[in-house]
Structure formats: C-alpha cells, structure tokens
Amino acid sequence: MPGPATTFSNVGVTTRLPSGYRAVPVDQGGEQAVVRLCVLALHPPQPGQEPFILLRSTLEAFYYLGCLVDRAGRWLEWVEIGVQHHDGLQNTPTAFREMLTNRILDSRWTQRCNLLRELQPDEVVVCGHEFEPPPALFYDAVKGCLAPLQDNSGLWQLCRDDQLLLQAGLPAYSSSLARYLMAPGEAAAGGFLPATKSSIINENTVELASAFPQMAGLTPFNPACGLMEVRRFHPLGYEDYVDVLSGHPWRGLRRQGQLIELNESWPAVGELAGAQPSLFLAANSWESRLAEVFYLKLHLFSQVLRWVRQITRRTQLPFLNLSGESFRVRFESPHGALPLGWCARCNLLLPGQSMALRARDAGQRFFLRLGGAAQSIYLPAKVSQHVSGLGEVRLRGVSVENDKTLVRGTLVLRQPVNVSASDILWLRLTVGGESLDLFGHVFPEEALSRLDLPFRSWPLALEEESEAALQTAAGQFTLPPVPFEIIPMLSAPVDLYALAVLAVRTFLTPREVNFQDAVDDVLSLARALAAQHQAGLSLSARVQQLVAEGGHWLKTFGPHNLVADGLSPEQALTAVPPALWWELLALIVEMFPAMGPDSLCQDYGYMPPEGLETVYDAPLRRLEPLLLAARARVLPLASPVAPESV
DSSP: OOOOSSOGGGSOOOTTSOTTEEEEEOSOOOTTOSEEEEEEEESSOOTTSOSBOEEEEOSSEEEEEEEEEETTOOEEEEEEEEEEOOGGGGGSOHHHHTTOOHHHHHHHHHHHHHHHHHHOTTTEEOOSTTTSOOOOEEEETTTTEEEEOEETTEEOEEOOOHHHHHHTTOOOSTTSSOOEEEOSSSSOTTOBEEOSTTOOOOTTBOOHHHHOGGGTTOEEEETTOOOEEEEEOOOOBHHHHHHHHHTOOOOOEEETTEEEOOGGGOHHHHHHTSSSOOOSSOOSSHHHHHHHHHHHHHHHHHHHHHHHHHHHHHHOOOOSOOOGGGEEEEESSTTSSSOGGGTEEEEEOSOOOEEEEEOTTTOOEEEEETTOOOOOTTSOGGGGOOEEEEEEEEEEEEEEETTEEEEEEEEEOSSOOOOOTTOEEEEEEEETTEEEEEEEEEOGGGOSSTTEEEEEEOOBOOOHHHHHHHHHHHHHOEEEEEEEEEEOOOOHHHHHHHHHHHHHHHHSOSSGGGHHHHHHHHHHHHHHHHHTOOTTSOHHHHHHHHHHHSTTHHHHHSGGGGSSSOOOHHHHHHHSOHHHHHHHHHHHHHHSTTSSTTOSOSOTTOOOTTOGGGGGHHHHHHHHHHHHHHHHHHSTTSOSOOGGGO
16 A cells, blocks of 8 residues: 655644744654654754754753654644753762762663653653663754764764773763763774763764764754653643633743744643633632632642652652642643543653762762752752862871771861751861762761861771771871862752742742742741740641731731732632631641741651651641542532531
C-alpha cells in the first residue's frame, strides 16, 4: 500500500502550531516514522534570538516546548523536552562539588525518569534517551533541522570509556563532570571534543570549529549528548490557576513578552482566558461561590501535599527547591458533566534539587542543595547561610576512638557569622605534605568570642602516616589560614516552609502583587503567637483571639482574601465558617519551621528516623477534616462531617 503523497519534510504542519514557529524533528527515526518527536523553533529565524521556546531551566536540564507529529507532519500532542546539562552546578559548594560525577548525575536522572513513569504513566512519553545518551545535536535554521555531529567516520558519540580518557590524559567520565565526544570506534583517532565547561584541554583534544567547520553558526540543542526526558505539556501553572479561582482571567502562555497561542489544543484552558470560565457549579449567590472557591483551593493544596509526601517517601530526599512553579494543573474529562474547577488535577513538574551524600569514612548522611545558596520567597533564610573563606585553625586535640580519628579545634574567622550547631563545617588542612578534608559540626554556644568557632570533626579513617602528621600539627597549636565552608544542614522542613508559603499564596493572596506582604504578615503572626503561647489553648483559638484583638488583622487574614471581588471580612465569614478558617490559619502557622513551640519542626535539618515523609503526616491529618467540612458546605449531602465538628 503506497504511503502518503507527501512526506514530513515538504508538508507544513497544521495551524495548531503557534504562528511563527515550526516543528523540528529531534529523534533520528527518519521520515518513515509513524510518530516523530519535535521541538518548536522560530520560523523564519530571527538573528540574535533563541530559536527554541525555553519553558524553564534547572541546574540539571533545559526544558523546551515540543510536540508529537504524525508521518504527514500533522500535530498530535504538545510535550516538553528535557535536555540534561551540568553547567548549572558550578555554584555548588566546593567541598561537595568534587563529589558530583557524571555517573552519579546520570543515575539520578534515570531513577527520576523511572519514578515519574511509575507514578504518572499517562504523563510520560518514553523517547529512549532516558538511559542512553543521544547524539550531539545542533540546529540548522536554514535547513530547518537538527544536525548531528558527524564526519566521514560516522556519528560522534559521548565517550564513557574511562580507560580511553585516562590514557589521553583526560578526566574519567565516571568520576568527574567532564564530558568528551569521540568518533565511532575504540581508538578515538580524531581526538576528543570537549563538550562541557569543566572539560580540560590538552594535546589529545580538538576544537569544534576546526574539527567541524560545517557547524559554524549552528545553535546547540544538545551539544553534550545529555540524557533526555519527554512529558506531556500542560500550560497552566499552579499560581496561574489559583489566580483564576480568585477571579482573574488567565494571561496565557507567555515567553519573552510574547503570547504563545496554544489554546486550540486545550479547549478547557482556552476557556480560562475568557471573562466567565465555567469553573464552578451553578451558584446563585456570592456566598455559595466563595464557599466553593474555599473548597476547590483546599482540594488543590491537598493534592500538592500528597504529591510531595509521595515523592519524598519514595526517594527519601527533600526537594529543597519547591515553589509555585513546581506544579502544573491539568483537567480530567474537561468535556464531562462537572465544571472545570472540579476536574482540576495537580502534577508535579520540577525535580528536586537535593542529593544525599555521606562524608568519607564518617558515615554521616546529609543533604546537599545542588547549586548552593539561592534567594526565593519560597526558601527560608537558612538556605542562604552558606559561609566560605579562609580562616586560622587552632587544634585543641586529636584522639582515636574505634580506629577512627577525631579532631577538636577552633576556627578563627575574619568576621562574625550566624551559624547553628546543626551546620556542617568543612576544612581542608595541609598536614604532612598532603591535603586532608575534615567534616564536622560547629558549636557556637561554646565560643568565648564572636570570631571564634569551636568545632569537632566527624570520625575519619586515616593511615598511620596521616594520623601522625595530624598529631604533629596539633602540637603546633595554630595552623596557617585554611579554606573552609560552613553549609547549613537542610532537610524536609525546608520543603514544609515552601509549602506554607504556597498556602499563603493560595488562600491569602488574591492578587500576586500582595504576595510578599502576605508572607511577611503571616510570619509576623507566627512570631506573635509564639510570644503569647498558651499551652492549654488550641492554636486555632489563639489565632482567632489574636486576630480579633488587632482591628486591621482581620482585613489581613480574613477569608475575603480567597477572591478578588472586594468582599468585606465580615461578609466572607458568613460563607466560610470561622471554625474552618481559623483552623486553616493555624495549620499554615504550624507549617513554618523554627518559629516557636507551635511549629511542627523546630529545625531545618530535622530528619525523622521513621522517614522524611512523616513531616507531612500532621498537616495532612489536619487538612482532611477541613476538606470534608468545606465540601459539605458546597454539597451538603456529600459528607457526614459538619463544619462545627472541626
């Protein structure tokens, strides 16, 4: 049976593609493939402008907007294409950056792909490069194709042969972040092509411009043969949808100020851009509408909590980068009998930014935030309390216990720093002509001066010569300045903080411009409650009492903030029962760690022995009766739980 009269290369894609873009095949399946994976690229190309639609970037990947097309080039479905890269890891603290390798990060990538395929099977598109690297690809805007790196010998490929690399005087693939490409075969006769910023150059390497002059002017798409993942794309972000529930129209998918028209593919999403989207059940009054918004937001936020708990339970890793951008909203059965708001489902989008490490020989497990410190409204200040520099060391003693060496001493700082006893200290001492890395904890409460920081190392297995050199150094008492880093101990409570901030965005911020003010107000409320703590009175009762005492606080913390309709707090409390509302505010306050006796977690480095996910058990238990009672206000026959029983 003859094939179609036209092939992919000479048929324009349908009008479902945004104006000014074309679908460029990523896979190497050829024109006879039934379905092809494509990335969207500007057409015609614009000089000096990125040709692809970058949806987001993380420390480990770039995510581009793509689509699936059939053999005739017709659009089938929108997807996002993740391309692995490592250059964003350069800001990781020095003490731990040396522990990161291609092998570790590749394993991390494939484990995450497997987990998402298991938990979200209908969202993942298996492309085949989740585990095996694709060829290096560069975009030829003139021909409208992705060109692989090849010469007369064939396609150049990622070299993962440690022996070949070491013989050439280059870092091994498995124990470094350096990547090199090589011609097919085992001899690498054409030399090695450095593919990352951390790749060193020597007489056995070649430059891209000299080895492949035909690639001049092409745009890199996957120049380092990074692993890939493909997922269905949902354009509506969590915060976008919260704003829609609050009464604002959706602004659409925008990149660099440009509206990307995708609504034809999502009739439900296209409807959200209108003035009156069909989100709610038939509501005859503002009271019933507000009660429904309250329930829908509770339901959405509970999905977020469950997603985070489920991923944390499976990985036993905190995220350390949760925010409103971590989640997308999709609609199940958007053409069914229920309104859109009752079909909304939350998807986890961004992978976590943490990695579990153990200090050599010490057996101490801790979590590293890849990329180091960062500033975000969703991150507590503790995350950014990373201190590094040079400091004088006074050794106070070296002892041996159970064949492990322990070091006590004092780090003399050049200026005071704010640290806690749970923070991790790294020192690089030079003793006996060799570098010795020490990890340990600091004890600021024992310091007699703001510039002195007592420390104790974790147990370290040393050779006799190294131990003797360390004992000799201890006899000198004061050592020359050495490099040090103090890294905060972080765990799941950091994510609990982010979720508390997300709750503020969900329930107390009808307009995004007020977000920072709302978070600051809730933190002030938490501090005020901690200062007036009463052990015999429930937190929700104390929240109600404190809000009532301050006349302006009801305006700040009332349920009228659920919508942007300009209701008064008193009006809103007739639609949302006060008992439910004060219980919700109490839950948000409890989720902020280290704020006082009401906080569920008293330290950002807390690691429950029964599992990291258990930090979410108490919030979920508190949220469940709130959900049932709020739903009963909208559908009185749907739940036996009455609001007064909460």
